[in-house]
Amino acid sequence: MHKQQSIIEESLKAIMEDEEFLPDLKAQTREQAYHSLSALLSTPNHVHKSFLRITLENGTIVRIPAFRVQHSDTVGPYKGGIRFHESVNEEEVANLAKLMTLKNTLHELPFGGGKGGVVINPKDYSVKELHLICRKYVQYFNDIIGPDKDIPAPDVGTGEREMDWMMGEFKSTHPGEPYRNSFTGKSIVNGGSLGRREATGKGVYFTFRYMMHDFVKENKKWLSDTDNIFAKTALEHADKKLKIAVQGFGNLGSVAALEAYQCNYLQNKIVAVSDAHILLYNEDGLDVPALVHFAKENNGELPATEEELRAHEIKAELGERDDLLSADVDVLILAALEDQIREDNIDSIQARIIVEGANGPITEEADKYLADKGVLIVPDILANAGGVIVSYYEWVQGKEAQFMEEDEIFRRLFQKMKGTMDTILPQFFGDPFPLRQNCYIHSVMKLSTIMYRQGKLY
C-alpha cells in the first residue's frame, strides 16, 4: 500500500474510534462508514490519459503520454500542478492528486485535489516543441479543465512560461469565457500573483519558525507538563541558535534558505546547502545572499569549484552532495526530491527537526523510524502549501480582475498558515500521533464531515 493510503487508513481508524465523529452515523455500523470512506478516498474520481500527438521540428511525429487525475471535488474545483518529467506515471500522478485533496482541505482552501503529468524530459525538447506540447495538453483535456472545474498550476519541470502558454490556448479554445483564472502560477504580466514565486519557500520557513519560535515559546508551560516526545524535542530546540542544512537550492530551497538567513532576530545559521552536484558547508554560516546571486547568474547552480568560491568571495568547504543529510545540524530542510531519507541512510541522520519542503522526501519506513526516536518531522502537507495558497489568491484575483500588493499577499499567506497551525499544533502536542498523522486525521475528518453533510456518505 502506498504511504499516503496507509496513513489515510490509520487516520480513518482513529476517527472511527472517536465518539464525537458524525454521531448520526451511530445507528449504522461504523465499519460500513469506514469502508465507504476508505473507498472514496483511496480512488480518484477520474483518471484522464491521452497520447499527445506532436510533430517535432525535424518532422517526426511522436506520441507523448499525458495525464490529468481528478481525485476529489468534495470541497471545490480540482486543483494541482502539471509535472513534466520522464518518470511521470499514472500511479504517481494519482498519489499526488490525493495529496492535493488532503493539503487543500487541511488549509481550508476551496479546492479539491488534482494533478497532471507529461512523460518527457523538457530538456530534450526545443522551446517550439514545448510550446506545442503545452497547447496540445490543453486541447486534449479541453473539456475537463476550467476556472470552476479544474485549475492546473506549475510543478516539477513546468513554470510560468508553460502556464502562460496553456492559459493562452485555453483562451483560444473557450472564446468569450472567463480564462484568467483557468491556470495559476502564471507570469505577473499575464495575470499571475505577486509573491507566487517565493510563496512555497517563504511558507516552508514560516511554518518552521512559527512552530518553534512562536507557538512553542508561547505554550512552554503546558508543553513542559506533557510527556509527548515531540514536545520534548521542540522544547529542547526552542531557545537555541539552530544550525540548519537545506537540501536543494532551486526555487524552494534558495528562498527558504534566504528567509532563514534574513530572519536575524533568531540568529539561526544556514551551515550547509546542496544541489544536484555539490555540497557547501561552513560551520560559521554560509553567505546565502551571495549563493542566491551566484545561482541566479549560473543557471540555478551552486558554485562547485574552489576557483568559483574564491572569485565570488564565498567562504565554504566543498563536499559530497549526499553528505548534507548526515551533517551535524539541528534542522534539515528537504527541498529537492522525493525519497531522500530512506532505510539505507536513516542511521546517519543527526537532525532532530526535519521540514519537508519537497513532496514525500522521507520514505514510509524512515518516517516511522524517525518518529519513534522523537524526531520532529514537519510534513509536506503542512509545510509546503505556500504555493497552492498563493495560487488561490491568484485565482481570486483573476476572478475579480483586481490585483493585490505583494505585502498583502504575504500577510494573507502567513495568516492562513498560522491559522492551520493554531488548529493542528495544540492537538498534535497533546496526543501520541506524529504531526503528519495529525494533519491527515484533521483533513480526513473534515472531508468526511463535508461529504456526509453533502449527502454523499451513508
Ligand code: NAD
Ligand atoms: P527546482 O527544480 O527549482 O529545484 C530543485 C533543486 O534540487 C535544484 O537545486 C536541484 O539541483 C536540487 N537537487 C536535485 N537532486 C538533488 C539531490 N539529489 N540532492 C540535492 N539537491 C538536489 O524545484 P523546486 O520548485 O525548488 O521544488 C523542489 C521540490 O519541492 C520538488 O519536489 C517539488 O515538487 C516540491 N514543491 C515545490 C513547490 C513550489 O512551489 N516550487 C511547491 C510544493 C512542492
